Each structure stands twice: as structure tokens, then as C-alpha cells.
Amino acid sequence: MGLNRKDLLGVKDLTVDEIRLILETAGPMKDIIGRQIKKVPTLRGKTVINLFYEPSTRTRTSFELAGKYMSADTINISTSTSSVVKGETLKDTAKTLEVMGADVVVIRHAAAGAPHILSKHLSAAVINAGDGFHEHPTQALLDMFTIKEKKGSISGLKVAIVGDILHSRVARSNIWGLTKMGAEVRVVGPSTLIPPEVEKLGVTTFTSLEEGLRDTDVIMVLRIQLERQQKGLFPTIREYARHYGVTAERVRLARPDALVMHPGPINRGVEIAPEVADGIQAVINEQVTNGVAVRMALLYLLAGGGNPHEAIS
């Protein structure tokens, strides 16, 4: 069976069964990536458009590879080359893509809700690749895939998400996903970077990194945007690093087998110490590989449907 939905706009709307299906489908996809010849014909004749209104080499490349490994025709449209700069509205862009007959449109946009607008005007599947501070569902799914792969199960794990929760779509999508899958989620950061009423999402808030990390199974470190300091949300990068930098010493407060994750790109020495980013507990590179697998699974489930094992046979 495929996913019984047109779009993936957020993890908030996914059921536990849907999350399971996506993660289970990503497993065989990962096997394809490990092969000598990384190509299956599953999405031959399908067109995947990566519509990126924000620069993101990492996510765009991941989607592009995912499409190519499955033989889809992938096209990248980014702000510098599209008519966006000429002032075309998102609605008109959507209508154009509709006429062009795209099967899947992957959108990254600085404004929350942009994928929802696109979805309204497109019969193609829309995948949210990050919208404002709202959601980044494929990142959360790849994070959950990574955790599940390493830990066997997500249920019952203690996960600390550390950093700028307020402006993080990665944090929001992970909070929805991890709590649905039965994890105990903590958010850790300075009080100026904690969103209002975040506890209602089913998480516990910590402003002390030491307390937040204690006995956790997973440490998810978020990238800190340097512009947040300029907006006065914390005094200096130096002070942020001192209080919220994930150092080797602090990692020892977590469980000895705790995973250290980061969605990238990393500010070494700011939110994460180099020895932690490169340490044995870090799974940051595997997150990247798993990202391609999870995106293959999603392209397949939204554009292809059918049995995933058939897909790779």
C-alpha cells in the first residue's frame, strides 16, 4: 500500500501507522544506496521538481539524488533562476507547474504555510522541504529512521532537542513525530529561544543544558543562526557556546550509548564541539545517507504507490 494522502505538509498530520510505513519503506531504499549501481526504474517517466525559495544545498541535493536513484526526471528551480525574482506569485508558479505536469513538487520556503498554498493549486504531490519555522517533515522522518536504526525502537527513549527551538522547523517536526512514536522529548535552550506554550506539544522545557541532557538516549543539536544574536535573543555567540554548546563533558551526562545528531550544516565550536561532532556517538553522516533513503521512500509512496519490495526488485 502507498500513503493514503496527496501531500506531505507536516508530521503533525501523520498517523503513527503512516510514520511506520514511511520508515519501513526507507529500509529497502537504503539498500539501493549501498549498491554498486544505485538506480532502480521505479519512478521512470515521473517528474520531480525541487522548488527552492531558500538556499539549501544539502536538502536539495538529497531530494535530487533520491529522485535520480529512482529514475525520476528531477528539475531544480531555485530563487536565483526562477521567475520568483521577477515577482511571480507562488500561486502563479503553482499554476505553471500544474500545466507542466509535474508529479511531485518539493518546496522549501521561508514563509510558513507556503507548501499549503502550493498544494491548493496543484494536483501533483507536494512535499514540504521546510517552511519558515513551521515544519521540516523529511528531516524529522530521517532523524526518526536513524534513531530507530540505531536503537531498535523510538518508544520510551529520552530525546533532548537543544538550541534555537523558537525558530526551528526541525524541532517542531521532530517533537510531533517523536512524541507520536512514544519518545519522551525535552527541549533545551535559552528562554528567549523557547517558543510560547511549547509544553502543550507534550515536551518538557529545560534552560539548563546539563539538566536537559541527563540520562538522555538521543541528543539532537540544532544549528544556531548567527542572526539571532544580532536580533538580541542572546548576548554573544561566545556566551551561547559556553552555556549551550554540546561538549564532550556534557555528553557524558547523557546515557553512555546516547546518539548525537545534528541536521547540519554545523557551526563547529558553537552549538557543538568538534570532538563531539566527530566522536563515536555522532551519527551526523548517517543522517545524511538516511535522508536520501527516507526521501526515496516518500517520493515512491507519494508518486508511485504499490509494494516497496516490488519497487526495488
Next chain:
Amino acid sequence: MKLLVKGGKIIDPANNFSKAADILVVGGKISAVGQNLCADGAEIIDAQGKLVCPGFIDMHVHLREPGLEAKETIASGTRAAARGGFTGVACMPNTKPVVDSQALVEFIKSRAAAQGVVNVYPIGAITKGSAGGELAEIGDMKLAGAVAVSDDGHPVTNSQVMRLAMEYTKMFDLPVISHCEDLDLVADGVMNEGYYSTVYGLKGISRAAEEVMVARDIMLAELTGARLHIAHISTAGSVELVRMAKKKGLKVSAEATPHHFALTDEVVGSYDTSTKVNPPLRGTDDVKAVKEGLRDGTIDVIATDHAPHAVEEKDVEYNYAPFGIVGLETAVGLAFRELVNPGILSIEELVRKMSCSPARILGLNKGHLGVGADADITLIDPDRQEIIDVNKFASKGKNSPFGGWKLTGLPVATIVGGRVVMRDRELVL
């Protein structure tokens, strides 16, 4: 020209009159109120089963003319008013150019006389260009017919400027209408700050952004003795501040919009930009407090903050859309749905808030139906039902989150100076 409004129930709280009676209009004025009036050759309005109210006045409307005619004009905006049961509107000065001089007040008055279908009362700017610096020529604007001053949409940040504005305006007995928002606190927020801003990933606007300015302006009103009117009050804290100010006997009044008592911030989740408004839609507790403020008299007026925008301006990402909801054509129905039908306000109290109080605050000899009064009359059918269709709006703006809502209790005739401009939900022009 004679007009006989026959068989309705007259709701005239200013004269303490609530009973079935006819109204005879001659030469634009009410010439008789009584049982079984008859008049040869008079046009008859059958008001059987209807409420006959003094003409409703919306004291917070953006007519957009001059300069922003793609959004609305005096012609289209006053037609929307007539369709919504309003016989008069006070229009905000944030046009292009800003209405900050006698000439511009005169322009609006002459354009309204030529093309308007309801009474138009211009509001002048507090500061030149609403830039928050030097005072506008408030005395001249008063002479030209301005009924209040406001820098709506561009709140006066400098407290000393606001203080001087209040002291100066006091001489002319004009109210200062304050759009209370601390712009530094608002920053680039687009919705109410709270659980839903967290979930929807949109930047929040705290309640404090409004309340610190409400508090400041109340203190300045106390200092200066000026008449202060708080526009579109949206938070429980603001309601409480106004309640305290009134208890102290200050000359402070306040208005609330239908969208602020009919909707909460939860609806923003559709990313439908017709829910984007300033101040933002708030939480359940705020809606409750606004309703309680209306009930206990803390909030004097229901005004719409009718803020039309061109369709293409609103048809964009939530962050990029302009703030504003059109309100003229849904206000009465929403007030019935949220306030009258649930028993929060009696029909008399509703008429006070939509007619008598705005007239009093703006210094207009309106809002009553005694003999000799201007024949500005709003007829309401409390049983009339309609499903809101934004495409039927007379306003150019279709930016309403109420499309598809079924409302019960609607205006069925609007009479301005004895002339019927709306009848049976259709404009008569």
C-alpha cells in the same frame, strides 16, 4: 418626499423607547412616531416583524480613497456600509496621501457628497503624514469637519508627541483614537503569540504589545484630561485596563471588532490570509473577556475596522499578506450570532454600541429616533438567515474569513436622511 416605516418594533434607547410604532419621515427628518400613522402619498416600508433602529454608525472604517482605490473607494465602501446596515461611517486617514490637512478632509467630504451613499465622517491624522513627529493641523481639520483624530495603523511611538496631541486635541473636544501597538514588541509578528503561533510556525505578536500602549495612553489621558478612544481592543488585559480607567472616571472609551469576538487564533492554521489582521485574532480567554467587556459596558462600541485589500494582495504567503479584514457587510449578523442570540447583549444594548455610542463619541447628532431627528434608520430582521458569500459583497475587498458562515439576524433596510439605500439585502440606488 414622505416615507412611512410601518408596523415595526422601534428600538430607540436614547429616548428609552422600545415598542411597536410607526415612523413618519418628511424631508429627511422624523416628523412623527406613533401608532397607526398614515400619510397620503408616502412610500411605505413594511417593517412588520422587524426592529427599527437609529442608523448604525461604524466609527472605524478604511475607505482607502484617496490613493488606494484598487482596494476600495468612497463609492464602493459606502455601498458596502449601506448593505451592512450602516447609515454612517467614520473613515481612517491612512490613505495616500494621509488625511492630515483641511484640504484632504474637504476632499473626502465632497467626494462622499458626490458618490457616497451613506454619511461619511472623516477622521484626521494626529501627526503630519501619520509619521509620529509634528502635530497635524488638527484645528483646521476640525473646522473642515473631522470628527476625531487618529494615526491608525501607524501608532504614535513617541510618548511626548502623544501627550501633546492629547493636550492640543482637547481644546477642540475631539477624541483621540488610538491604535494601540508597541511596534518594537510587534516586530515582524503576523499572528497572536501563543500555542498556535508555536504550532503554525508563524512569528507571534504578544498581548503585551497592545497592552503597554493601552496603559500608556490611559496614563496620558489621565495626565491631559483628553478624550481617548481605544480602537479594536483585542486582549483580556486591555479590557481590564479600560475597565480600571473608567472606574477612575477618565474620559476613556473603547471599541471591539466582530472578528475579535467571533474568532480565535486557531483559525490561522489554514494559512488563509483573510485571518491576518492587526491586532491579531487572540485566544479563547481574550474573546471571552471582550464579550464580557461588551456586556458590562467597558467596551462602548462595536466597530468593524473594515480594511479592504485587493484580491491579489491577499493571495500570497501568510507572512507577506497585508493585515486586514473587511467587516461592514458581516458586522450585524456576527453581532447577533455572538452577542444578541446567546443573550450577552439585549437588542437595546446592541443599538447603543452600534449607533448611540459612536454618535456620542464622535459628537454627532445621530443615534436617536425622536421627532426632529435625521431620518437615519436601520431595519433589522432578527430571523433573517443568510450564508455569507464574499462575492456578493459591495465592497471591493473580499478578504473576509466569514465566507460560508450562516448568520441569523441581518439588516434588511438602510435609510439615510429619509432615502432608502438598501432594501431586502439589495442596494437601492
